[in-house]
Amino acid sequence: MRADAKKNYDHILAVAREVLIEEHGVDASMRDIARRADVGLATLLRHFPTREALFEALLCTNLDALTQKAAELETSSAPGEALVSWFHEWMAFARSYRGVVALMATAHTNPDSALYASCAAVHSASARLLARAQAEGTARADMTGDDLFGLMAALGWLIDLPSFAPRVGHLSRLVTSAILKNPSRNDAKTAT
Structure with missing residues (x-):
């Protein structure tokens, strides 16, 4: 250039x-x-x-750091704790970029989107962390990576709304308690 x-x-x-x-x-x-x-x-x-290409350029470093964090959690934490930590990392990311969750949720299923690769990496990291927690028996067995990504996106969308933003910690705990079989032990260690 x-x-x-x-x-x-x-x-x-x-x-x-x-x-x-x-x-x-x-x-x-x-x-x-x-x-x-x-x-x-x-x-x-x-x-x-496109707007997505511009957002991809802006978000690339942060999304790479987010997926790197997932890789670290896969090896450094107990599976249930890793999943809860990942959920909280995702929420912190979503709070930093107003409107990005809706954009990512749309791009998630569109291979032509500039954000598709980044969304696929986040989705894949989420699915791996969930599968690891399921294998240990700390996460519900009836969930898929798509379910987890959907819950993360839904909560991320809610925190864009001013009336829900102050409740993000509480809402995160409610959602993680629905994902984990023994949430009190795992969530208490990483609650925000």
Whole structure:
């Protein structure tokens, strides 16, 4: 990438982070982002042809860190505790990016989405942690990775709503208690 193109790319990402993450969430207008970055819409779209591509660029580092955390939990914690910790890590991520959960839930089943690979990695990490807890006997046997991803997405969507945001810790404990067979032992250690 040429130096001027790289400079534009970095500047657009900085402005987009401010607009998308700190102000308006995923519903921010691409035209508004281009205007605030002082570039033409065509320049923005050349770098990021879709809103999802822009979000993927913004979220890549954080999603990689999230899936890395899952890998660490798979080897460092008891399976039930790892699953609860993962759930809380996911909720912290969802709180950081207003509107991202709905975007990820849509991208989860769309291989053409720029967010598909990241969503698949999060889904896969969730399924592995759940399977590990099920094998140990600490998680319900009648759940699938899709069920867990759905519960995480639903709770993540709820915390985007101002009336539910203050209750995220309580709601997380309720959901994890429905997933685990002996939630009091596991959840008490990682409650937020």
